Amino acid sequence: MPYLSRIRINPLRAESRRYLESPHTVHGAVMGGLPGTATDERPLWRMDSDDPHRPHLTVLTRARPDWSHIVERAxxxxxxxxxxxxxxxxxxxxxxxxxxxxxxxxxxxPVQNSPTPLSPTAAQRKRIAAEQDSAHRRGFRMAHRTATEQLRWFLQRTERWGFAVPVSRTDPPAAGMEIEHANSAALGRTATQTPPDRADAVPREVRITARHRRTFAKNGRGPRVVINSVTFEGRLRVTNPEALTHHLLNGIGPAKAYGCGLLTLAPIKGVAAG
Structure with missing residues (x-):
């Protein structure tokens, strides 16, 4: 049986500042709240700090947790x-x-795989130099850096995640997007039928509310881990309940151990299934 938890964090305490800066520290604290019998548990978590004076840690677990140690320390x-x-x-x-x-x-x-990074890190340069066959090079996982790329990454994947993001009811088209609207009308195509490669051409009920770059070393040593996290908020419409339920319980995208992947929903009052 899954459980969703919300834990108040006091940002003035020393341990809280570690939580807000280090996903590795939060991961350890979350795992510490699960019973010893949950050895195969892979919890999802997210630090919600849109209110800097009262951040919250949101966690999804399969076993019932105990967060008393987090309350005591943070x-x-x-x-x-x-x-x-x-x-x-x-x-x-x-x-x-x-x-x-x-x-x-x-x-x-939001990440992409590319065999030829434009600005390779030291570790990537070392791997490239050691490869014998560059034609069959395994791709490097690289973060999408701009808000436009990150939003496109999100909108191009919603179908496989089991939902659609409705067209915005209030926002006017962004500069240069009016042509896309005219073309859709001329072709008799509704906004919800926008081709996948132009999924970001019509304003939709989603926005980016936070973007963070976290750098840390596992256990305080070894190669640095870099996580570029993006928080999306908005409105969705269920298209595939099985797929959506799977991604609610198992997360979305990489870096799930470090505060990414948790999708949470809230019912909209007065709105039922269409």
Whole structure:
């Protein structure tokens, strides 16, 4: 049975600052909240710091967790109020049906694979120099750096994730996009039928609300790990309940151990399945 947790973080405490700066530290703390029987557990987590004065750690686990150690080290252990919320995730999963709309939040690590990086790192240069057959080179995983590339990465994958992002009801077309609208109308094509390679040509109900670059070394030593995380928020419409449920429970994209991949939904009041 999956559980979704929300833990209040006190940003003024020393351990909290480590949580906010190091995904490796948070990963260790999250794993420490799971029972010893959950040896194959791969929890998903996300640090929601849109309110810098009261960030929250959101975690999805299969076993029921205990977050008392995080509250003691990084929360308000002696203050009034509810410091952690742990909820059964099954009731929300039961609401997923074709046509239903939800508001969503996703922090992901948008990447691409390329055999020829423009600015290779020292480790990449070393691997390239050691290869005997460059024609069959295994691709390097590289982050999308610009907001446009990151948004395109997201919109081109929603179908496989089991949902669609509706066309924006309020935003005017971005500069240069009016032609795409005219072409769609001339061809008798609706906005939801935009070709996949032009999925970003029509304004949609999604925006980027945060972008972070985190650099850390595992266990304080060894090669540096770089994570470029992007938080997307907006509105989605369910197209494939099975696929969406799978990605809700198993995450989206790489770097899941380091705060990426957790997609969360919230029902929209007054909106039912279409």
């Amino acid at each position: 929360g308000w252990p002696d203050a009034d109020g509810e410091h952690t919320l742990v909820r059964d995730y099954a009731p929300l999963l039961a609401l997923i049906e074709p046509g239903r709309e939800f508001s969503f939040r996703l922090t992901a690590n």
